[in-house]
Amino acid sequence: MxxxxxxxxxxxxxxxxxxxxxxxxxxxxxxxxxxxxxxxxxxxxxxxxxxxxQNMEELGLTLVDEGGLALRQLLRQSRQQIAKGGSIIRASVTTFMEFVANNTAIFRLLLQEKSGNSREFRLAVQREVEHFTAELVDYLVDEQDFERSLAELQADAIVRIVFSVGADALDASAAERHELLETTISQVRIVARGAAVTRTLAKSAKS
Amino acid sequence: MxxxxxxxxxxxxxxxxxxxxxxxxxxxxxxxxxxxxxxxxxxxxxxxxxxxxQNMEELGLTLVDEGGLALRQLLRQSRQQIAKGGSIIRASVTTFMEFVANNTAIFRLLLQEKSGNSREFRLAVQREVEHFTAELVDYLVDEQDFERSLAELQADAIVRIVFSVGADALDASAAERHELLETTISQVRIVARGAAVTRTLAKSAKS
DNA sequence: GAATTGCGTGCACAAGCGTTCACTGACATA
DNA sequence: TATGTCAGTGAACGCTTGTGCACGCAATTC
Known part of the structure; x- marks a missing residue:
């Protein structure tokens, strides 16, 4: 055999x-x-x-794929844990930051190739980030009853903030990372509040 | 002589x-x-x-410095546009996007070295971004009467979003860039609304 | 006018690179 | 048991790389 x-x-x-x-x-x-x-x-x-x-490029793309996959699985997992109550924002951001701390090499790769010199790499990373955003959009639409367009704006903003913080976390000490975590949670909450207000504004404009 | x-x-x-x-x-x-x-x-x-x-590294750091200089020129330019009235958000984001479109090579360098492999480079770029954020914080405190801590949260979030969009704009067509611009303006407004709500929440908690 | 300084040069070297090629030998198949 | 497949090999190729060295020659200084 x-x-x-x-x-x-x-x-x-x-x-x-x-x-x-x-x-x-x-x-x-x-x-x-x-x-x-x-x-x-x-x-x-x-x-x-x-x-x-065939190439080093092919190896690199494999790394990007595996990194993105691992990240998404982790976040899905953390969202499921949240189903039984607690702050979804805190749980998600915390999970993300833990991933960055534990998978430094992969996250750094994703980050560098996001604005790297190979178009194919950039697209691959972009695809991963879009997967990421799409899952958040679905959550906002299904669980929080947002309009799809507003959910997309909100999710996109949140993902941009969180990835950007992840980049800073790479160089940070454990203490600094914890501070970044709390800051980011506050920022994501600000975005969530802003989106909620925007929703009520849109609704009152309709009536 | x-x-x-x-x-x-x-x-x-x-x-x-x-x-x-x-x-x-x-x-x-x-x-x-x-x-x-x-x-x-x-x-x-x-x-x-x-x-x-002495090195290629020394040349590179010179490039980063020059890029930062151009970025600060952008800031000055942006402030002038604000002075003559109109939407501060729209003016700022538009100016930023124009900078990215006109100084592609420099912005790409800053972006890449922000998460690049030389610590010295990373710190140099980070310093430039911090300048950028500090300007915005001052504006929010002086002109919009935000508490400093909330202004910092807000400004940091906005800068993260805008820089992240700038990265995407590098690969985008003119039409896509315009769409990105409008999206970003909406997102920054969401953040601004969220911060405003957060402020009133904090005030009512005090009383 | 003579002496000095220093930018730019051509040559040389060792090291590292990606990739080709014909090959070996263990495993798979029938 | 005979035959074919294919992961792994080692030598060799043509390049490019950073850098050391001694030198020419024009601008500067005395």
Whole structure:
């Protein structure tokens, strides 16, 4: 039966992905990542790299996909926990900040490639952020009865703020991160209040 | 008298800076900028580079400084528009978007190095953004009578949103940019409304 | 007019890069 | 058991990179 071979290949593939992750840091970004170094860290010959990815770009896009997926799963999870009561805003922002703290390398990659030099990368990251926003829009429409257009404005603003804070959190100490967290929660609440007011304004204009 | 020699040196220095700017584009960022290519574009031998900068990093920091200068010019310009009346929000956001459209290379550099791989670069950009926020805080305190703490929350949120939109505007067509502009104005108004509500909430809690 | 300074140069080097190629040998298939 | 597939290999290629060095030559200083 097939299996031993395929399993080994997958294992090497994971090793490459992991090696790339390890080499990403605050000082050493994806742009300055070399095929040879990644292969060396993964414990294979440089030429073997091509058995798994056509390019470094293909590896990079895989990293972006996996990062986005992990982030979304985490937030969905945290929103489910919230179903049983508590502040959705606090829970979501907290979860997000924890993700940033625990997955620094991935988040930094997403952030850098968001305004990076490969159009394909930029689009990939943008897609992840849009997924992210879309889930928040759905929540606002379904659970809070917002009009879709206003929900989109609100969600987009919130996501922009939160991602921007995430960027600052990368360089921050634990204490600073906690302060950022509280600040951000207040800011998201301001946006939520603003949207609520805007809704009542729109309603009274209609009648 | 001295002068001819120094003038020539300054001219070459400008040529290097300009060459570096020219090489910055959507596809080719600072990280993948090579000393030899910059020297080639500036029309000098690679080794002559060292007569002007010790490193590529030193050149890069010079670029960031110049970018920050341009950004501050934007601020001044924006303040002038406000002085002659009209919607402060619309005027500010419009001015910002125009800056992004007209200084693409510089804004992209600031954006990339904001979450880039050199700590020194990151701090330099962060300083520029903080200038930007501080101006807005002062406006909110002086002209709109906000408490300083609430003004800071509000200004920080607005700047985060606007910079994030600026990033998206880099890739956008003129039509898309216009749509982004209107969206952003709505979002900033939502934040402003939210802050206003928050202020009255705080006041009623006091009494 | 002679001496000094310093920008720009051409050559050279070692190191690193991505990628090609023909290959080996363990696993899969029939 | 014979045959085919394919992940991994090591040598070799043509490049580009940053940087050291000694030098020329024009502007400056004395």
């Amino acid at each position: 097939a299996g031993v071979r395929a399993a080994q290949k997958e294992k090497t593939r994971r090793a490459l992905i992991q090696a790339a992750m390890n080499q990403l840091s605050a000082e050493h970004g994806y742009a300055s990542l070399s095929l040879r170094e990644v292969a060396r860290e993964a414990g294979i010959a440089p030429t073997s790299f091509y058995r798994h990815f | 001295a002068g001819v020699r120094a003038a020539q040196k300054e001219k070459t220095r400008r040529a290097l800076i300009q060459a570096a700017m020219n090489q910055l584009s959507a596809e080719h960022g600072y990280a993948s900028l090579s000393l030899r290519e910059v020297a080639r574009e500036a029309g000098i031998a690679p080794t002559s580079f060292y007569r002007h900068f």
